[in-house]
Amino acid sequence: MDRKTYTAELAALRQLRTEITAAEKQVAAAQKELDKLNQQRSRRVAGLAGYEGAQAPAVAKASGLSVGDVVRIAPLLDPTPAAVRAAKADDQAAAAAAAPAPAPEAAPVEEPAAAVAPVLTRPAPVPEQPAPTPAPVDVEDHRVEVVAEQPAPAEPAVPAPAALAAPAAQAAPTAPAAPVVPAAAASRPVAEAGPREMPTLPEGPTGARFEAVTTGLVSKRPNFTQQARSTVFLDAATGDLAVRDRVVRLDLGTRTPGEILDAVLHIAPGTERIYITAGAPWHDGAERYSTLKDAVAAWLNRPSERWTTAVGAGRDKLAGHFVHQHQPVGRYAPTTTPDGPVTEIRSMGEWFDPDGADVTTCRDAFRLLWQALRRHWDDAVLMGSPSQTGRDLWSRTIPTTGKWAGGYPVLSEELRGLLHATGGQGRTELILPPRVPEQLPALVEYDRTFAYAKHLWKSPVGTPRRITAAAFAAMTEQEQIKALMSCSHWNVRVTVPAGWNHVGLLPAPVTGDRAWVYPSEPGATFTTWAGGAEVHLALSNHLMPWKVEILGGLLFEDGKPLDEWGKRLKSAWADLTNLSTLHGDERQRTAAYLASRAVRSVLLFGLGGFAQRPRLVSGTTPIGEALPAGVEILGQDGEVVTWQRQAGFSRDPYAHPEWAAYVWSGARAALLDMKYRQGKEVIAHAGALHARPGTVVYFGTDGIALTERQPWPYRGEPGDYLLKGHLTGPVEHPTSQEQYLKLRALGRAELAEKGSDQ
Structure with a gap:
């Protein structure tokens, strides 16, 4: 081969490389599209299981899957008779018991299952008197009321701490779940509620989607200004209505939604939003219903000749009413034009607790809130809820220059599901005797002022990097410390040290309504997920370090996506707080205080809005008609059935559960x-x-x-x-x-x- 031929072959090879690269991209795009279609098919198959008459062969034929594949996706469609399944299970169990145990074989270990995190501070001396062993307690969490049975006599085995845990913000995981491995010392009390399985990061192509963002979905700065809505404030107990700068007394009749709408719109035509400041008409006749939610649903759907449930448009097509025990939202349109203008009935409690304030004070509080925000956002508009307002105000702080000028990418649906399943919200825990006295010498309450505002200065941005146990073990100690102090989320196995006699530091998952407990008994071991702030505290606290083994984790780039938003809200809050103490008029002082509480709600619920839980779609169906698949019935009256269902994750450009999870972790550590x-x-x-x-x-x-x-x-x-x-x-x-x-x-x-x- 001469030089000329060699040069020509190189050129041809480069051309071939270009063609191969293009073909690989096409294959990757096709594979991505195939994965997406397969996921859609699986979701639809699972949804069909909600129909009572669904049959696996028909679903298999329609979907192009085998009956076995359909049953694996939707076990409810298994056509095998229950008696046959039970007999088969018994046969398998008997065969397993009769089979000799295989001889253990030494398997090569390619990487460590866990890497022990470094101790970050010198521990204090071990206390001489460890805390007394608590008795096991059965716990059931119902969000509104937490019920605990009386402690049973202590047993010789060392149980984990008894605690009452409130729900953490999360959703069912979309990734395959891996079992939690509790130690014997910790498993007994947790087993009564049942240890909850935590998802892990899978390997291979499936795992790659946990280190990715959603294609074409970015949080961008809006190029429009929100339109203000005509708003009034109504005391449903007295009938007082604050509309603009006057107060009138209305006759609300029996306080049904239709009567309230008729009375308000007669005085204030064009009203789009009615805030109920007192009276809670949705609780009328609640004693006739089994639950408060049923009573609220019945009130929202009370028949009216002139009003019907607004169906909205676009994304809100199925929204209808929002059923909540204390803060419902009713959306109504005239029966003559159901697609026409919508009027909402909402609770003032979404923003702040009026605590006896009259409608004039509530109106003034709303006005002061808008003025305080307007000083920091030229285009600030108060939307229907503090969550909507918070996210809208944040979107107007997205930078126009720098790395993130084009907006912040939204994580993959798989990764968002993982964060929902593993990133708890606030810590709510009641410590029971004998860890504290039966007779308390006093009960002293401390509350962190505007707490979450302190934790907005740093947040995770961009696509996370997966850290395996082997990768963590290969880091230097300084690199490990830096990783733990960065914006990160860790899958860890934790052991409470011997001699520990204080409260628990890290959350452990248990079954129930998204419940978490905080083990503190020396020797208790559990597997969980926790944010970098909490893991760092467990390793660096001034009492004694805990043993933390890193099983895996996600390491983000440190950024400041919430910093500017937080600074402006803190400034507005400070202005209103000062006004609430210095104003000469008592009514205005009260209004300023309520407005400062509303700023807190904007931040608190705006942050929760970033978590973007899987959507709950609600609706109504006339009695006698078939209900949509997979719905949960909320209640019914003589005309309609009210229901809700999970609608999965929407393509929300403002979905950032990584921000909410990181702030919540920092607040729990604080x-x-x-x-x-x-x-x-x-x-x-x-x-x-x-x-x-x-x-x-x-x-x-x-x-x-x-x-x-x-x-x-x-x-x-x-x-x-x-x-x-x-x-x-x-x-x-x-x-x-x-x-x-x-x-x-x-x-x-x-x-x-x-x-x-x-």
Whole structure:
């Protein structure tokens, strides 16, 4: 071969490389489209299982799958008779019992199953007296009321802590679940609720989708201005209506939605939004229904000759009413033009608790809220809910220059599902005797002021990098520390150290309504997911480090997508808080205070909006007609059945559960240990770990209750611990969350009466 031929072959090889690259891209795109279609087919097959008459052979023929594949996707469609399945299972169990156990074989280990995280601080001496062993407690969480049975006598086995855990914001995982492996010491009390299986990051092409973003879905800065809606404020108890700058008294009849709409629109034509400030008409006749939700659904769907449920348009086509026990949303249109203008009936409680304030004060609070936000956003508009308002205001802070000028990419649906399943929200836990006294010497409540606002300065951005146990083990100690301190989410196996006598540090999953507990018994071992802030605290707390083994994780780029949004909201909150103390008019002071609470709701629910849980679609169907597949019936009256169903993840450009999960993790860590800084210098600490062991009674999202006062400074800044209540003892220890909330109210009243120097 001469040089000329060699050169020609190189050119041909380069051309072939280009063609191969193009072909690979086509194959990848085709594979991606195929995966998407297969997922759609699986979802539809699973949805068909909701129809009582569905049969696997028919579904298999329609879908192009085998009957076995259909049954694996939707087990409810298994045509095998139950008796045959039971006999087959018995035969398999007998065969397994008779088969000799295979001889163990040494298998080569390609990578470690877990990598032990480094200790990040020198531990304090082990306490001489460990905490007493708690008795196991059966726990059931119903969100509104948490019920705990009386503790049973202690047994010789060492159980994990008894706790009441409130729901964390999450959804059913979309990834295959891997079982939690609790230690024997921890499994007994958790088993009563049942350890909940946590999803893991799969290998291969499936796992690659957990390190990806959704194609063509980006959070972009809007190029339009929101339109303000005509809004009025109604006291449904008295009939007082605040419309613009006047108040009129209405006759609301029996307070059905139709009567309220007729009365309000007669006085204020064109009204698009009615906020009920008092009276809660949706609770009328609630005693006739088995649940409060049934009563609300019946009220929302009360028949009217002139009004019907608004069907909306576009994405809101199936939205209809939103059924909630205390803060429902009714959407109505005239029966003559059901696709015409919509009027909403909403609760003022979405924004703040009016706490007896009249309609004029509520109207003034809304006006002050808008004015405070307008100073920081020229185009600020108050939307129907604080969640919608928060996300809209955030979208107007998306940078126009720099790396993220084009917007923030939305994570893949698989990764969003993982974060929903593994990233809990606020910590709610009632510590039961014998970990605390039966008779409390006092009940002292501390609440973190505007807590989440303190944790917005850094958030994860971009596509995460998967960290395996082997990759973590291969890092230097400095690289490991940096990874743990970065925006990250870790799958870990945790062991509570010997001699530990304080509260739990990391959440452990248990079955129930998205429940979490916080094991603290020495020797308890559990597998969980936790944010970098919590894992770092477990390794660096000043008492003693916990053993944390890294099973895997996701490491994001550190960014500031929420920083500007948070700064503006904090400034608006500070302005209104100052006005609530300095204004000369008492009504305006109250209105300013309520407006400051509304800013808190904008941030709190705006952040929750980023979590973008799988959608709940609600609707109504006339009695006698077939219901849509896979629905949950909420209630029915003589005319219609009200239902809701999971509609999966929407293509929401503002879906960022990684931001919500990271902020919630930081807030949970701050309940245990928060630093007060002056510049870069740490001048004080606060949090449960800085109280004496055995004095922490309750965790409540952004506050804690103890049996004694703490010397924690209060500067009025976001995140600071404020003394909120003090109930003088002896106090009988509450056995449920409901009992605790009653004691908390008494403590707040006593503190207000006697002052903080009592």
